[in-house]
Amino acid sequence: MLDIRQLSRSFREGERVHRVLDGLSAHVAAGETLAIMGRSGSGKSTLLNLISGIDRADAGTVHIDGREVTALGEPERTLFRRAHIGFVYQFFNLIPTLDVAENVRLVLELNGVRGAAARTRSLAALTSVGLAARAASAVDALSGGEQQRVAIARALVHEPALLLADEPTGNLDEESAREVLAALLALSRARGATLVIVTHDAGLAGRADRVLELREGRLHEGRKGVLPQ
Numbered sequence: 001m002l003d004i005r006q007l008s009r010s011f012r013e014g015e016r017v018h019r020v021l022d023g024l025s026a027h028v029a030a031g032e033t034l035a036i037m038g039r040s041g042s043g044k045s046t047l048l049n050l051i052s053g054i055d056r057a058d059a060g061t062v063h064i065d066g067r068e069v070t071a072l073g074e075p076e077r078t079l080f081r082r083a084h085i086g087f088v089y090q091f092f093n094l095i096p097t098l099d100v101a102e103n104v105r106l107v108l109e110l111n112g113v114r115g116a117a118a119r120t121r122s123l124a125a126l127t128s129v130g131l132a133a134r135a136a137s138a139v140d141a142l143s144g145g146e147q148q149r150v151a152i153a154r155a156l157v158h159e160p161a162l163l164l165a166d167e168p169t170g171n172l173d174e175e176s177a178r179e180v181l182a183a184l185l186a187l188s189r190a191r192g193a194t195l196v197i198v199t200h201d202a203g204l205a206g207r208a209d210r211v212l213e214l215r216e217g218r219l220h221e222g223r224k225g226v227l228p229q
Contacts, residue, residue, distance in 0.1 A: 001194040002028035002051065002162060007060035008217075009046055020046050022217030023060070030065075030161075033185065033195040035205035037222055038214035044198040047214065048164050051196070052085050053077030065161050082110050086155030086193070088184065090167040092147045094139040094154075101126065101135040104154045111158055125153035129183050145176025152184055156191060163188050165197045169204060181207065 009021045020043035028034050038044050049055040051062055053069045054077075062069045064084060072080060081087075094103050105122040108114070113121065126132045129149040139147060148168060155163060168184060169177035181204055188195040197208060205211050211222035 001030040001032070001065055002026075002196070003061075003063040004051070005061045005063075007047075007050060007062065008058045009043070009050060009055070010058055019217060021050070021057075024214075024218050025060075026212065026219050028194055028196060030194055031189075031192050032210065033188065033197070033208045035197045035199055035208035035211045035222075036214055036219070037199060037202075037205055037211060040200075042214045043217065044214055045166055048087075048166050048196070048198055051162075052087060052164055053081050082107070083158070084161050086158070086160040086163040088148070088151050088155045088163070088165040088168045090170045092139075092144075092151045092171075094147055094150060096138070096140055098139070099135070100131065100137050100139060100142070100150055103139060103150060104157050107154055107158050113158075121157055122153075125157040126150070128156075128187055129153045143176065144172050145179055148172060148176070148180045149183055152180070152187065156187055156193070159191060160193060163193045163195045165195065165199075167199055168197065169199070169201055177201070177204075 004024060004026045007021050007024045010017050010019045036044055050057050053072065057070055069077060069080060101122050104125050105118045108118040108121055123132060123135060126135055129152055131146060131149055134142060139150065165184060169180055172180060185207055197204065199205055212219040213222040
């Protein structure tokens, strides 16, 4: 499903060039749940941005389901991301001027699904995260955990093959984090989606099929439940 080969990315900081990723390679099987751990600033979010095509690599390739994302231009990457990738962010990234159902439905509308079909699918997605009753609510009336569950519904409503989650429980209290994690894992597995989670949470990583640690610009086999030192 996901094949990353010799991926590199550097950023210029004044006169200094900071190499964040240095020939990084990895393979993630279809339907696998992978947790990526590492220190703050190690490049975890940068890696997700390169996988999704939000950012461009300096070198290397990313293939998703056989399609080379790194070979696409910006408009093509945007269309590919809309259709094939779901993204869950730490800070929800919901649109405050839209209600809960409209936030979820927007993804479908951007992919050409509108009207009754979009309404039905968005309500089904909200039902799957236990929030059908809040469909008409303003997003700022929801708790943090509820907002993140809306974000999960939005990320999965178009049935993407690949789901990326960047510190999805990092902005939540312990109880909300447990609820969000349970929903994220259960729904991605039920749909057969490949899930890549960036996290500092050893407990979350321990629920994944495999753990990799990002250090010195490359991925290394990690151990479940063990935080990088």
